[in-house]
Amino acid sequence: xxxxxxxxxxxxxxxxxxxxxxxxxxxxxxxxxxxxxxxxxxxxxxxxxxxxxxxxxxxxxxxxxxxxxxxxxxxxxxxxxxxxxxxxxxxxxxxxxxxxxxxxxxxxxxxxxxxxxxxxxxxxxxxxxxxxxxxxxxxxxxxxxxxxxxxxxxxxxxxxxxxxxxxxxxxxxxxxxxxxxxxxxxxxxxxxxxxxxxxxxxxxxxxxxxxxxxxxxxxxxxxxxxxxxxxxxxxxxxxxxxxxxxxxxxxxxxxxxxxxxxxxxxxxxxxxxxxxxxxxxxxxxxxxxxxxxxxxxxxxxxxxxxxxxxxxxxxxxxxxxxxxxxxxxxxxxxxxxxxxxxxxxxxxxxxxxxxxxxxxxxxxxxxxxxxxxxxxxxxxxxxxxxxxxxxxxxxxxxxxxxxxxxxxxxxxxxxxxxxxxxxxxxxxxxxxxxxxxxxxxxxxxxxxxxxxxxxxxxxxxxxxxxxxxxxxxxxxxxxxxxxxxxxxxxxxxxxxxxxxxxxxxxxxxxxxxxxxxxxxxxxxxxxxxxxxxxxxxxxxxxxxxxxxxxxxxxxxxxxxxxxxxxxxxxxxxxxxxxxxxxxxxxxxxxxxxxxxxxxxxxxxxxxxxxxxxxxxxxxxxxxxxxxxxxxxxxxxxxxxxxxxxxxxxxxxxxxxxxxxxxxxxxxxxxxxxxxxxxxxxxxxxxxxxxxxxxxxxxxxxxxxxxxxxxxxxxxxxxxxxxxxxxxxxxxxxxxxxxxxxxxxxxxxxxxxxxxxxxxxxxxxxxxxxxxxxxxxxxxxxxxxxxxxxxxxxxxxxxxxxxxxxxxxxxxxxxxxxx
Amino acid sequence: xxxxxxxxxxxxxxxxxxxxxxxxxxxxxxxxxxxxxxxxxxxxxxxxxxxxxxxxxxxxxxxxxxxxxxxxxxxxxxxxxxxxxxxxxxxxxxxxxxxxxxxxxxxxxxxxxxxxxxxxxxxxxxxxxxxxxxxxxxxxxxxxxxxxxxxxxxxxxxxxxxxxxxxxxxxxxx
Numbered sequence: 001x002x003x004x005x006x007x008x009x010x011x012x013x014x015x016x017x018x019x020x021x022x023x024x025x026x027x028x029x030x031x032x033x034x035x036x037x038x039x040x041x042x043x044x045x046x047x048x049x050x051x052x053x054x055x056x057x058x059x060x061x062x063x064x065x066x067x068x069x070x071x072x073x074x075x076x077x078x079x080x081x082x083x084x085x086x087x088x089x090x091x092x093x094x095x096x097x098x099x100x101x102x103x104x105x106x107x108x109x110x111x112x113x114x115x116x117x118x119x120x121x122x123x124x125x126x127x128x129x130x131x132x133x134x135x136x137x138x139x140x141x142x143x144x145x146x147x148x149x150x151x152x153x154x155x156x157x158x159x160x161x162x163x164x165x166x167x168x169x170x171x172x173x174x175x176x177x178x179x180x181x182x183x184x185x186x187x188x189x190x191x192x193x194x195x196x197x198x199x200x201x202x203x204x205x206x207x208x209x210x211x212x213x214x215x216x217x218x219x220x221x222x223x224x225x226x227x228x229x230x231x232x233x234x235x236x237x238x239x240x241x242x243x244x245x246x247x248x249x250x251x252x253x254x255x256x257x258x259x260x261x262x263x264x265x266x267x268x269x270x271x272x273x274x275x276x277x278x279x280x281x282x283x284x285x286x287x288x289x290x291x292x293x294x295x296x297x298x299x300x301x302x303x304x305x306x307x308x309x310x311x312x313x314x315x316x317x318x319x320x321x322x323x324x325x326x327x328x329x330x331x332x333x334x335x336x337x338x339x340x341x342x343x344x345x346x347x348x349x350x351x352x353x354x355x356x357x358x359x360x361x362x363x364x365x366x367x368x369x370x371x372x373x374x375x376x377x378x379x380x381x382x383x384x385x386x387x388x389x390x391x392x393x394x395x396x397x398x399x400x401x402x403x404x405x406x407x408x409x410x411x412x413x414x415x416x417x418x419x420x421x422x423x424x425x426x427x428x429x430x431x432x433x434x435x436x437x438x439x440x441x442x443x444x445x446x447x448x449x450x451x452x453x454x455x456x457x458x459x460x461x462x463x464x465x466x467x468x469x470x471x472x473x474x475x476x477x478x479x480x481x482x483x484x485x486x487x488x489x490x491x492x493x494x495x496x497x498x499x500x501x502x503x504x505x506x507x508x509x510x511x512x513x514x515x516x517x518x519x520x521x522x523x524x525x526x527x528x529x530x531x532x533x534x535x536x537x538x539x540x541x542x543x544x545x546x547x548x549x550x551x552x553x554x555x556x557x558x559x560x561x562x563x564x565x566x567x568x569x570x571x572x573x574x575x576x577x578x579x580x581x582x583x584x585x586x587x588x589x590x591x592x593x594x595x596x597x598x599x600x601x602x603x604x605x606x607x608x609x610x611x612x613x614x615x616x617x618x619x620x621x622x623x624x625x626x627x628x629x630x631x632x633x634x635x636x637x638x639x640x641x642x643x644x645x646x647x648x649x650x651x652x653x654x655x656x657x658x659x660x661x662x663x664x665x666x667x668x669x670x671x672x673x674x675x676x677x678x679x680x681x682x683x684x685x686x687x688x689x690x691x692x693x694x695x696x697x698x699x700x701x702x703x704x705x706x707x708x709x710x711x712x713x714x715x716x717x718x719x720x721x722x723x724x725x726x727x728x729x730x731x732x733x734x735x736x737x738x739x740x741x742x743x744x745x746x747x748x749x750x751x752x753x754x755x756x757x758x759x760x761x762x763x764x765x766x767x768x769x770x771x772x773x774x775x776x777x778x779x780x781x782x783x784x785x786x787x788x789x790x791x792x793x794x795x796x797x798x799x800x801x802x803x804x805x806x807x808x809x810x811x812x813x814x815x816x817x818x
Numbered sequence: 819x820x821x822x823x824x825x826x827x828x829x830x831x832x833x834x835x836x837x838x839x840x841x842x843x844x845x846x847x848x849x850x851x852x853x854x855x856x857x858x859x860x861x862x863x864x865x866x867x868x869x870x871x872x873x874x875x876x877x878x879x880x881x882x883x884x885x886x887x888x889x890x891x892x893x894x895x896x897x898x899x900x901x902x903x904x905x906x907x908x909x910x911x912x913x914x915x916x917x918x919x920x921x922x923x924x925x926x927x928x929x930x931x932x933x934x935x936x937x938x939x940x941x942x943x944x945x946x947x948x949x950x951x952x953x954x955x956x957x958x959x960x961x962x963x964x965x966x967x968x969x970x971x972x973x974x975x976x977x978x979x980x981x982x983x984x985x986x987x988x989x990x991x992x
Contacts, residue, residue: 002951002960004980008863009988046987056992058890059985061923061939068982069958097940098921103958241956245940267954271941696954710958714951808903812934814954816941818927 002809003713007068012055013084014044021627022085023544023554024102025169025537026699028423029243030546031102032091032627035538035557036084037076062096069710070098072106073113074558080113083558091627093220093546099241101699105538108704110561119520119707121533122562127488132521132531137563137573140530144515145577146500151454151507152188153587161444161453162193163461168428168544170700171460171519171536171567175543175602178609179568180459181431183575187593189436192453194444196461197424199468200785201437201444204390205421207400210324210334212654212664213407216427218382218418219631219646220548223251226416228368228381230259232402233291233388234422235266238696243422243547244268251382252276259365262388263288264691264763265756270815282364286355288689288761289393289679289791293671295401296344297351298366302408303341307370309378309410313337316652317407318663329439331396331783332669340404343668354671370409380416381409387693390421391789394675395782400667407664413649420547425700428544430610440784445469449476454507458516459567460534464523465701465767468777468787471745481527483511488529503529517570520703523769534567535560540602543610543622545632549645552629553622568605572597616642676780676788686742686793688726691763692773693790695719701767716805718768720749722796723757734811735802740764740776742794747775750806755813762796863990865965865978870895870914873907873972881928884914886964886976887990891983892917893964894928894935895974902947906966906974914964914976915950918984920957935961950980962989 017038024031036050046056053064064086072083085106089096110120124140125132151159164180165172184190193201205215220243223229229251236244252258258272258281265283272281286294302308313319317337324334333343348366352359369381383406389398406412406419445467447453464474487506491499507513516528519536539560545551560566565573579594599605603619611617616637622629624640631644649655653662674680683689697714698705705711717737732738732751739748740762748771749764757763766773766789777792870884878899886893893916901910915935917926924939928946934953935944942955950961965978979989 002945002949002963004949004963005959005982006980007982008979008990010982012987046991055987058991059923061925063923063985065923065985066987067920067958098956100956100958103956107958267941274941696956808948810945810948810951810953812932812943812945812953814943816936816943817929817932817934818936818938 003709005068010066010068010071011082012044012046013050013082014038014042015048015050017044017050018557019050020555020557021553021623022105022538022557023169023426023546023552023627024099024105025426025542025554026101027099027240028426028547029093029240030169030426030544030550030552031094031097031099031242032088032552033085033098033102033105034088035555036086037081037557040073040080040082067103069104069107072109072111072116074109074111076558078559083109088627093246093550094242095246097242097246100697104708104710108708109558117704117707120561121518121520121531121564123533124563125531127485127529129492130489140532141573141577142496142581143500144530144574145581146496147503147513148455148457149578149581149585150500150504151513153582153585153590154504155454157188157190158192159454160188160190160192161448161456162190162459163196163444163456163463164193164459165196165461166429167196167425169426169537171534172425173428173537173542173544174430174610175540175605176567177428178430179566179571179605182597182609183571185432185434185436187575187578191437192442192444192447193437197466198785198787199443199445199781200441201434202439202441202784202786204395204786205399206784207332207396207667207669208403208419209656210330210665211400211403211407211667212657212659213403213412213419214648214656215421216423216547216549217412217648218420218548220247222382222416222418222647223247223256224254226251226256226380226382228257228259228379230261230369230381230383231268232261232383232385233390233392234384234386235262235268235693236384236422237267237271239386239694240422240547241696244271249275252280257368258282259284259368261286261291261294263758263761267814274816282361282368284355284357284361284365285758286357288691289674290355291389291392292394292398292401292669293346293351293354294362295398295405296346296671297348297362298369299401299404299408300341300345301348301363301366302370302405305366305371307372308337308408312410312652313408316654316664318661318665323665328783332400332667334665334667337408337666340666340668343670344401344404346671369405378410380414381406381411382417383411383419384422386422387424388790391787393679393788393791394669394672395786395788396784397667397669400669404666407666413647413652418647423547426544426546430613443781443785445473446779448480448512449473451480451510453512455513456515458514458518458524458528460518462522462524462701462703465769465772466774468774468789469744469779470772470774471776472779477512477524478527480510480512481514481529483509484513484529487511517567519564522703532570533562533564534570535564539564540566541619542602543606549632550629551617551622551632551634551644552625552627553619555623566602566605568602569599572599572605674791675782676791678778678780679788679791682742682778682793683791687760687795688740688793689761690740690773690776690792690794691761691790692766692792693763695765698765702769706769714809715750715765716770716803716809717748717750718765718771718773719752720762720764721752721754721757722762723759724753724755726759726762727751727753730796730798732798733802735806735809736798737800737803737806738796739799740794740796742776742792744778745775747771747773748799750802752811756815863988865990867975867977870974870976873912873968873974876912879930879933881930884976886914887979888992890991892925896928896946898933898947900947904949904963906968912966912968912974913946914966915944915946916962916964916979916983920959920961920981920984921955923984926961
């Protein structure tokens with residue numbers, strides 16, 4: 001039975017409550033919210049309040065209402081204040097809609113008064129006397145700098161391994177990517193680095209960029225006016241909720257058709273059928289990993305039918321054969337439409353066999369996507385793709401094949417078009433060049449597993465939940481970390497110099513010294529020797545852009561917990577200590593590289609980084625632009641407003657690849673079966689395909705949700721959706737705890753009966769602290785070290801009857817049924 | 819077991835935190851008491867005890883429209899046919915919920931096939947057999963459940979509510 005809040009009234013914000021602009025820091029959509037704060041001993045009334053609404057009356061649907069999850073008491077300039085965070089009706093992104101994630105922003109704030117999120121880190125911790133002891137910033141950063149400086153001067157910067165977020169929102173954003181970027185790519189040239197969700201430092205959409213097409217090229221309003229919406233390997237109803245309900249829905253209501261490419265009947269299929277009617281929704285439930293065959297068949301069919309935009313191809317794309325040969329850096333040749341067509345050619349019938357869907361459905365998809373209207377005008381089509389493709393089979397060629405379709409039909413840079421990734425986090429990347437990292441980049445997890453690296457700086461990444469081959473990674477990582485813990489324990493009572501010597505000695509023998517910067521004590525952080533507490537969005541000012549490149553300043557309305565600081569200022573602190581220590585060590589020239597971090601605030605970091613490249617943009621100007629912000633790139637400032645760009649490439653010039661001619665390239669990547677090593681064998685060896693991904697209630701790896709009663713009551717364990725007949729064969733009941741196992745490792749989940757699941761295919765929610773799906777994903781990656789998380793096969797066995805906390809929760813269908 | 823524990827956790831947080839104290843203070847304005855009254859406002863919302871129906875009026879799995887705690891707050895009274903935790907009556911199977919979706923306030927309908935409340939606004943759904951738990955959707959709480967009592971004559975009374983009802987800052991507005 002359900003978690004009950006037992007709250008039957010809430011304080012009312014008074015008329016003079018402070019109002020702050022907030023962009024939701026969870027998913028890429030970046031919904032606008034307003035935060036109201038006011039003193040602890042004040043309150044509004046039913047008639048006189050900050051909303052200007054008569055609250056003595058029952059509000060109607062879509063009225064003004066503060067849900068209990070939108071309320072908290074937080075610290076602001078050292079004082080306890082009431083906090084209410086409600087969706088902003090005037091924000092064009094969400095028009096007042098709240099998601100099940102964003103509507104919990106307030107209650108997911110750390111509060112000493114209401115007791116929420118007491119897991120947040122408040123002080124730097126160092127491994128001392130056999131456990132973690134809180135200490136001062138200077139003490140912790142001195143140890144970080146001394147060990148790091150010793151290791152990189154005695155060896156090289158290649159001995160420093162860095163895992164760092166590259167995203168916006170949450171604890172990312174332009175301020176913090178610049179802080180970390182300046183440290184590791186400016187002051188140093190660290191090449192052994194990786195990103196929070198993949199084992200290397202690389203783009204998730206290399207081919208789109210190599211073709212000249214930036215992956216976020218449309219405006220959300222393109223959905224309103226398009227003819228056809230294609231959701232390819234993406235489930236926006238759950239993963240970009242208000243993009244779906246505020247924009248995609250409008251398109252469907254305006255008569256657009258929907259094509260969903262997904263082996264699973266996702267809630268995007270069901271919801272679109274509810275809105276548009278079954279006749280206007282085509283679900284291509286292809287065999288896992290066959291997206292490339294499907295995309296190439298659609299491209300071939302469209303080309304053969306002549307449903308291409310000849311004028312666009314002539315003027316805006318490369319016309320002379322091969323522009324870029326296939327090689328180790330480019331997993332497919334790039335060049336002209338004709339070259340790509342020749343390479344990609346595959347018949348609808350052949351693709352139907354590979355994909356396991358009727359040929360007629362592939363033809364129907366091609367017609368819906370590209371067949372010109374009766375008057376000869378272009379059929380407008382938006383294609384959105386995400387992790388089903390990005391974390392899928394043959395990333396480079398598949399993304400390229402999808403972009404081919406949009407380019408061929410002239411559907412990029414035009415109203416009602418676009419070919420975009422849907423996105424995970426918001427974006428907020430501003431760093432010095434990463435060219436020294438190389439392409440392909442280092443497979444960092446392999447490096448660490450094979451004993452490489454001596455110091456590991458980890459920034460808001462938890463590889464115990466969000467990488468592949470986790471079972472092996474954990475086993476080795478812990479062993480290497482323990483070598484250093486043992487060395488520190490053995491040096492108890494010794495001087496700082498002796499301690500540093502002991503640590504350096506241990507890492508030279510195969511140990512790993514780990515510095516973890518995070519907002520909570522994470523699972524990977526259990527191995528760390530120094531833990532540094534970071535702030536989140538709204539505990540600092542933070543700028544990010546969303547999936548239509550909408551840049552906003554999300555304002556600080558509360559203090560970070562304890563001594564926690566913005567990541568950019570932590571990076572600055574590390575740099576300053578590095579400079580001091582290197583100078584002490586006599587490396588004056590090297591020390592000079594760590595100058596230039598005298599930032600007092602996150603705004604200083606913003607001005608030092610993003611502002612230098614975008615001189616029109618300042619905090620004051622962004623604040624004035626409010627929750628609607630401005631769409632990047634910003635091209636000017638006039639009449640008190642920043643001037644942005646509604647959609648990219650509206651001039652027909654494509655530039656993302658850096659070609660001077662402004663011509664887009666087509667991708668000539670033929671279908672070639674399983675691309676990553678080990679996938680074909682694994683598929684043959686195990687009974688179940690373990691599809692995996694997100695669900696709407698959780699954000700990312702549950703780092704805050706794991707301490708949220710509402711969420712953990714609903715899903716005390718990660719769910720695995722299974723066909724009831726498969727469950728019956730394994731004698732499983734709803735809620736039973738099962739183990740999913742293969743030669744890569746094992747993980748656990750709670751069986752959720754799902755009649756729409758295909759036999760032999762299960763869907764497990766990813767990155768749970770109580771069962772990481774990545775434990776059983778093999779180490780196979782593509783040529784550019786992109787992981788294929790989605791293709792994982794395993795056997796399943798029962799571990800236990802439904803544990804106590806899984807008893808009595810609902811296991812009914814998630815599909816709306818009135 | 820789980821749910822009871824969590825109910826307690828929720829309550830503890832509520833008591834430990836300022837919310838209760840604040841709510842009590844807020845009550846002075848939320849509930850417009852006579853200005854000169856000396857007694858402090860009560861710390862809890864005072865719920866009316868409203869007769870909803872008699873057990874004899876209910877048929878298994880046929881929902882009855884109700885209003886609680888006042889006419890502006892529509893709800894549903896259901897005899898589920900199987901006992902559920904929190905159910906009342908001789909069979910332990912009678913429950914009542916608000917039908918205003920705690921996401922955006924659309925009026926939900928009861929689906930007797932799988933005993934769920936379904937919202938036409940954004941397709942959230944709630945389990946009438948699991949204390950109104952959100953099965954899937956956008957609300958950040960269970961659907962508010964009305965606390966029921968059955969007297970010796972079989973009359974069913976609503977006398978409280980477990981969660982904040984959509985569209986009001988206090989479950990009792992007047």
